[in-house]
Amino acid sequence: MQPIFTTQITKYKADENFAIDDILVREIKLEILLNDVKIGAMMATPTDLTELAIGYLLSENIITNPKDILDALFDEKTLSVKIIAKANQKALNNLNSEGIIISGCGRSVTANIDLQSLDAKKIQSDMKFQRREISKQMSEFYTQCDLYEKTGCVHTAKLFIGDKFYIGEDIAQHNTIDKxxxxxxxxxxxxxxxxxxxxxxxxxxxxxxxxxxxxxxxxSRTAPTSLGVLIARKFNLTLCGFARGENLNVYSGAERIYA
Structure with a gap:
């Protein structure tokens, strides 16, 4: 399935108007099935859908180790990702009973919001990050973002590891991270x-x-919320906002940032 499609629109430019072809991003409802049981559904852009489902289940702690995944397949006919894996039943029960519709665009749920009950470990990484490298990568953030360049209608996430980066593009920002x-x-x-x-x-x-x-x-080049900062501080995540030009606000874990 193509993530974009073309349609004809009427464009106004000053006092003139004319018909042109416009490229729009496609939006679908994706279902996630784990061990033949429907976990949920989300609105998404049809790219990297298997990766999206796996990232979502890892982020929800429903799958605790990538090695526990035995099979994962996107079915274009049913618009579903079917995953066979060892499941964390406690996390799965929490999602079913305490799922919260999150504030991101689109509609998705999470059980991992409450600061006191969040089942996670403090981040122990000794990694250090140069402020200039962060600024450089942010200045180049939208390069190699194919869907954004074509439609201007998606969020983007980039995960940098070593000399590689992994990109996610989607109408919903939380989906980009999972991808x-x-x-x-x-x-x-x-x-x-x-x-x-x-x-x-x-x-x-x-x-x-x-x-x-x-x-x-x-x-991010934008701001955090208060709960976002509290969670970052509790679990030793370095959280940076307003990364614009040479400027950077560090809300948590400043010891990992150096000049």
Missing amino acids: AIGKAVLGGADLNSGFLMVSGRLSSEMVVKAVMNSIPLLV
Whole structure:
């Protein structure tokens, strides 16, 4: 399935109007099935859908180790990703009973929002990150973002590990993170040695996804929420916002940033 389609629109430019072809991003409802049981559904852009499902289940701690995944396949006829894996039943029960509709665009749920009950470990990474490198990568953030360049209608996440990066593009920002994480995990990357950049706000669900996957640094050119900062501080995540030009606000874990 193509992630874009073309339609004819009427364009106004000053006092003139004319018909042109316009490229739009496609939006679908994706279902996730784990061991033949429907876990949920989300609105998504039809790219990297298997990676999206895997990243989502890892971020929710429903799958605790990528090695527990036996099979994963996207079915285009049913618009579903079917995964066979060892499941963390406690996390699965929490999602079913305490699922919260998150604040990101689209509609998705998470059980990993409450600061007191969040089942995660403090990030132990000894990685250090140069401020100038963060600024450089942010200045080049939208390069190699094919869907954004074509439509201007998607969020982006980039997960940098070593000399590689894994990109996720989607109408929903939380989906971009899951896609990037899914790609990295399937590629055998060590998430604890990388850093994540996102295009939008650093709300609690974005921060939780970094924490649950032990990613030591999360960066955006926009602002965090108060709960996002509290979660980052509790779990030793380095959280940076307003990364614009040479400027950077560090809300948590400043010891990992050097000049």
